[in-house]
Amino acid sequence: xxxxxxxxxxxxxxxxxxxxxxxxxxxxxxxxxxxxxxxxxxxxxxxxxxxxxxxxxxxxxxxxxxxxxxxxxxxxxxxxxxxxxxxxxxxxxxxxxxxxxxxxxxxxxxxxxxxxxxxxxxxxxxxxxxxxxxxxxxxxxxxxxxxxxxxxxxxxxxxxxxxxxxxxxxxxxxxxxxxxxxx
Ligand SMILES: Cc1cc2nc3c(=O)[nH]c(=O)nc-3n(C[C@H](O)[C@H](O)[C@H](O)COP(=O)(O)O)c2cc1C
Numbered sequence: 001x002x003x004x005x006x007x008x009x010x011x012x013x014x015x016x017x018x019x020x021x022x023x024x025x026x027x028x029x030x031x032x033x034x035x036x037x038x039x040x041x042x043x044x045x046x047x048x049x050x051x052x053x054x055x056x057x058x059x060x061x062x063x064x065x066x067x068x069x070x071x072x073x074x075x076x077x078x079x080x081x082x083x084x085x086x087x088x089x090x091x092x093x094x095x096x097x098x099x100x101x102x103x104x105x106x107x108x109x110x111x112x113x114x115x116x117x118x119x120x121x122x123x124x125x126x127x128x129x130x131x132x133x134x135x136x137x138x139x140x141x142x143x144x145x146x147x148x149x150x151x152x153x154x155x156x157x158x159x160x161x162x163x164x165x166x167x168x169x170x171x172x173x174x175x176x177x178x179x180x181x182x183x
Contacts, residue, residue, distance in 0.1 A: 001032050001033065001077050001078065001113060001177075001178070002032075002033045002075055002076050002077050002127045003027055003032055003033065003034045003035070003076060003077070003079075003080060003177065004034075004035050004036075004037070004072045004073060004075060004076035004078075004079050004080070005020045005024065005034065005035070005036045005037070005076045005080040005082065006036075006039055006069070006080065006081055006082065006094075006095050006097065007020050007037065007038045007039060007042070007082070007083075007177055008039045008040075008081070008082060008083035008090060008091045008094030008097070009037065009038075009082070009083065009084045009091060009099055009131075009180060010040040010093070011084075012159060013157055013162035014084065014120075014157055014160075015084065015120035015152060015154040015157065016083060016084055016118055016160075017038075017075070018118055018160040018161050018164070018169055019082060019118040019120065019150065019152065019160055019164070020036060020037075020080065020082045020118060022039060022164060022168070023080065023118070023168040023170045023173060023174055023175075024036060025112050025146045026170065026171050026174035026175050027178070028137040030174070030178055031067075032177070032178065035072055035076075035157070036068060037068075037072065037077070039048075039069075039093040039094060039096075039097055039110045040093050040171075041065075042064075042065030042066070042068070042069060042168050043064055043065040044066050044069075044093065044096040044100065045062050045064045045065075045096075046096055046099060047099040047100050047102055048062070049138065053102050053103035054105060054161075057077075057109070058103055058106045058107035059103055060102070060103050062100075065112065066097070066100050068099065070100075070103075071164075072183075073104075073109075074109050074110075074138070075108055076113065077113060077114065078089050078113065078114045078115065078116070078177050079110070079113055079114070079116075079144075080115070080116050080117075080118060080124055081094065081116075081117050081118070081135065081150075082117070082118035082119070083117075083118075083131070084118065084120050084121065084125075084150075085117075085119060085120070085121035085128055085131060087136070088127055088130050088131070089130055089131055089141060090131050090134070090135075098134075098138060101138065101142065104142050104165065105141060105142065108142075108143060110142045110143065111142065111143035111144070112143060112144070113144050113145075114134075114142050114144065114145045114146075114177070114180065115135075115139055115145065115146055116145065116146070116147045116148050116149065116150070116173055116177070117131075117132065117135055117149040117150065118150050118170075119131060119132070119149065119150065119151045119152070120151075120152045120153075120154040120159070120160055121151065121152075121153065121154070122153070122154070122155035123124055123152070123153065124151060124152070124153030125151040128151045132149055137145070145178050147173070147177060147180075148172075148173050150169045150170065150173055152169070159161075
């Protein structure tokens, strides 16, 4: 099984990264292939609505930091989106990537893939509702299945680490991801 994790936080030691790294540990220990991408390390141009992805080969014509991300979205059986909540929504870098999913609406290359969300927020679950709803609609449009959402009330770096010591929500997600493989 291949799992690609996309981290939409600029903080490489932040709460999203902590959740993502913990997930990778659990999955890798069980032989799952994991790849992690920090979206802020990729120059992602905005979708320019040129509509070329709706014609011919149904691909995006822009050649930028998304090129490698597209490859790995398609490589994955399970796609994990981690983003801090910024103003009740996903971070801007995460939204840049979502907008670039437009080719997948037509070419259906993400169809049937499973997904999960890692969402730290200073105020916790209450501020995650619009982000969860947005992703749910994106997944529905692309034919993807949402496995689970983990929200954590985490603000400072290290907060997620402390919370996961009390209950390892990420391990619960890892189990759900791997259960499907056994069916
Ligand atoms: C620009 C900005 C906007 C934010 N907006 C919210 C918000 O609307 N609700 C909330 O609960 N936390 C908000 N936060 C706090 C972050 O979600 C929180 O610090 C999170 O743990 C950061 O994750 P990271 O460590 O992975 O970067 C905001 C932080 C920033 C920088």
